[in-house]
Amino acid sequence: MHVVGLTGGIGSGKSTVARLFGKLGVHWVDADDVARQVVEPGTEALAAIAEHFGAQVLQADGGLDRAWLRQRIFEDVAEKDWLEALLHPIIRQELVRQLNTAGSPYSLLVSPLLLETNQHELVDRVVVVDVPESVQFERTMARDDNTREQVERIIAAQMARDKRCSKADAIIDNNRPLPHVERQVRELHGRFLEEFC
Numbered sequence: 001m002h003v004v005g006l007t008g009g010i011g012s013g014k015s016t017v018a019r020l021f022g023k024l025g026v027h028w029v030d031a032d033d034v035a036r037q038v039v040e041p042g043t044e045a046l047a048a049i050a051e052h053f054g055a056q057v058l059q060a061d062g063g064l065d066r067a068w069l070r071q072r073i074f075e076d077v078a079e080k081d082w083l084e085a086l087l088h089p090i091i092r093q094e095l096v097r098q099l100n101t102a103g104s105p106y107s108l109l110v111s112p113l114l115l116e117t118n119q120h121e122l123v124d125r126v127v128v129v130d131v132p133e134s135v136q137f138e139r140t141m142a143r144d145d146n147t148r149e150q151v152e153r154i155i156a157a158q159m160a161r162d163k164r165c166s167k168a169d170a171i172i173d174n175n176r177p178l179p180h181v182e183r184q185v186r187e188l189h190g191r192f193l194e195e196f197c
Contacts, residue, residue: 002106002196003099003122007114008129009161010154011139013174013181017129018110020185027102029095031111031119038090039064045090052082074153088117095122106196115159115167124196127188128168131175133161 006021006028008014018028039046041062050058053072059065073080099107099122111119120126131139133155140151158164165171170191172184 001100001102002124002192004106004108004125004127004192005114005120005123006108006110006127006129007112007164008131008174009133009136009158009164010112010151011136011143012129012131013139014110014112014129017127017172017174017181017185018108020182021108021189024186024189025104026106026108026189027099027104028108028110029098031091031095031109031113034094034098035087035091038087038094045087048086049083053079074150074157092119092122095119106192112158115164125169125192126167127170127172128165129172129174130161130165131173135175 006014006018015030018030022028039049046064049064049069053069057065057069057072069083073083095109099109106124109119109123111117114120114123114126136155137148137151140146140154141148146154170188172181172188174181
């Protein structure tokens, strides 16, 4: 099973690009979706998080209070390390399970932390979706209702843009009109079919 990793900084448009690959028949798994699935009510991971952080990490309906947890781990590196040590192996196991269900010649693993974690070990090629930092700020603040300071912390926690691009087998410029992005995706898809088939 061949896997292409798709990554980029927050607000770069990874989901948009993944959907474009999906329209071409490529099976894709989003690490953010998997990260949410493994902490749904009733999971062992959510129980461990609630035991560690206390009841304030849960919403009234028993779900994870992501905003509270995000604030907490960005203020305390030790808590962030604890959470990552718990969740990363669980997320990786579920990613592998979902990637193995593909019916396409290759799968796409969409992950904002592909290169920052050991998830890059799961992929044959790395594609970076790239936009200038100013665009990241603009999109993320509009989409997630985050303050500029929150977005700065998130960007600072991710790999630097130039370093991320230096690790790419291909870069998609997502600061262009959609037809241009679609053309880049079609070209890459053709290249991967040639390489993997």
